[in-house]
Amino acid sequence: MYFFDPHVHMISRVTDDYERMARMGCVGVSEPAFWAGFDRGSVDGFRDYFRQLTEFEPTRAGWSGVQHFTWLCINAKEAENVELSREVIAMIPEFLGNPGVLGIGEIGLNKNTKNECTIFREHVDLAMKTNEQILIHTPHLDDKLKGTRMIIDMLLEDDRVDPNRVLIDHVEEHTVGAAREEGFWCAMTLYPVTKCTPSRAADIIEMYGDDRIMVNSAGDWGPSNPTAVPDFIMEMRRRGHSEKKIKKIVYDNPVEFFSGSDRFEFTPPDTLWETSRAAADTD
Amino acid sequence: MDSQQSAPEVFDQVYLDIRARVLQVAASLDRIDRSEDAETVQEDRRRSLIQQGLELLCRPGLNRAEQIQVIFSDPYQSGWNAPEATE
Numbered sequence: 132m133y134f135f136d137p138h139v140h141m142i143s144r145v146t147d148d149y150e151r152m153a154r155m156g157c158v159g160v161s162e163p164a165f166w167a168g169f170d171r172g173s174v175d176g177f178r179d180y181f182r183q184l185t186e187f188e189p190t191r192a193g194w195s196g197v198q199h200f201t202w203l204c205i206n207a208k209e210a211e212n213v214e215l216s217r218e219v220i221a222m223i224p225e226f227l228g229n230p231g232v233l234g235i236g237e238i239g240l241n242k243n244t245k246n247e248c249t250i251f252r253e254h255v256d257l258a259m260k261t262n263e264q265i266l267i268h269t270p271h272l273d274d275k276l277k278g279t280r281m282i283i284d285m286l287l288e289d290d291r292v293d294p295n296r297v298l299i300d301h302v303e304e305h306t307v308g309a310a311r312e313e314g315f316w317c318a319m320t321l322y323p324v325t326k327c328t329p330s331r332a333a334d335i336i337e338m339y340g341d342d343r344i345m346v347n348s349a350g351d352w353g354p355s356n357p358t359a360v361p362d363f364i365m366e367m368r369r370r371g372h373s374e375k376k377i378k379k380i381v382y383d384n385p386v387e388f389f390s391g392s393d394r395f396e397f398t399p400p401d402t403l404w405e406t407s408r409a410a411a412d413t414d
Numbered sequence: 415m416d417s418q419q420s421a422p423e424v425f426d427q428v429y430l431d432i433r434a435r436v437l438q439v440a441a442s443l444d445r446i447d448r449s450e451d452a453e454t455v456q457e458d459r460r461r462s463l464i465q466q467g468l469e470l471l472c473r474p475g476l477n478r479a480e481q482i483q484v485i486f487s488d489p490y491q492s493g494w495n496a497p498e499a500t501e
């Protein structure tokens with residue numbers, strides 16, 4: 132089955148991971164900007180990071196036949212530095228015209244602090260002024276319920292925000308309902324220990340349905356598994372769910388949500404070969 | 415509720431998994447209690463969260479996972495962002 136991993140930090144992974152993901156059916160990834168494991172010191176550090184995300188990473192993904200898309204922001208952990216965050220937010224528009232940039236993300240809260248809220252609102256303002264979609268990170272563990280509700284409150288404060296163009300990520304049993312009630316898209320992250328398991332993700336699908344929801348690996352430089360989406364596919368099959376239903380969650384839904392961005396120029400896998408031939412012929 | 419399997423089918427599928435996890439929890443709690451300073455852990459707020467979670471497991475209900483998540487969550491106050499609200 133073809134699948135999309137709608138949230139995976141591929142610059143932290145090796146080319147072999149792309150290869151393994153592709154063998155398991157991965158045809159596309161979307162990579163939100165996030166924390167590098169250390170706080171970056173300057174706006175130029177972010178400029179180089181955004182160049183890597185928009186220039187080299189799509190090329191590297193292409194070696195395995197995976198189409199790569201990205202989201203730009205300064206993440207919540209670094210948002211404590213309000214001055215640097217504002218410089219980064221002012222610089223992001225330099226990259227918004229680049230192919231494959233799907234919007235602003237992953238923005239959100241980490242420790243639910245006042246500075247994080249300030250920078251979250253300023254990112255949302257940038258997205259509204261530039262007509263971009265938004266991908267949202269919600270905090271983990273004890274902070275998640277409060278942080279997710281605060282994020283939803285801030286989104287609802289701004290009447291320019293269309294919930295249909297916002298994806299709230301890392302939802303779990305206690306946050307999925309609130310996100311869906313307000314009409315947002317949501318995603319579950321399959322991550323060892325701290326987030327959702329494939330089995331609990333399948334439970335949530337059985338309880339809440341398969342509309343406006345997707346699953347991702349959020350693979351990054353920490354303990355994580357870039358082939359977690361196939362694990363979810365297997366769990367759904369073991370439970371007797373139809374291929375159509377599974378495909379909706381791992382392929383159709385991400386493609387539908389990403390299509391809200393003009394720069395989502397995705398070539399569906401069945402026509403990939405013809406498309407690349409046609410491009411080669413016109414060269 | 416969109417489950418394709420009957421409860422007995424699901425139970426067959428998850429029985430050994432649940433058994434193994436209950437045993438693991440029991441062994442972890444034993445390990446704490448047979449170690450030095452076990453009393454200190456009894457005072458730890460996190461130990462009481464675990465206790466609340468275990469008690470919740472014994473009650474009937476359809477959303478135990480959600481309720482256990484809430485036990486392990488910081489409190490949220492609605493209206494925190496109202497214009498007149500201060501820190």
Ligand SMILES: [Zn+2]
Pocket residue numbers: 138140163165237268349
């Ligand atoms: Zn992430």
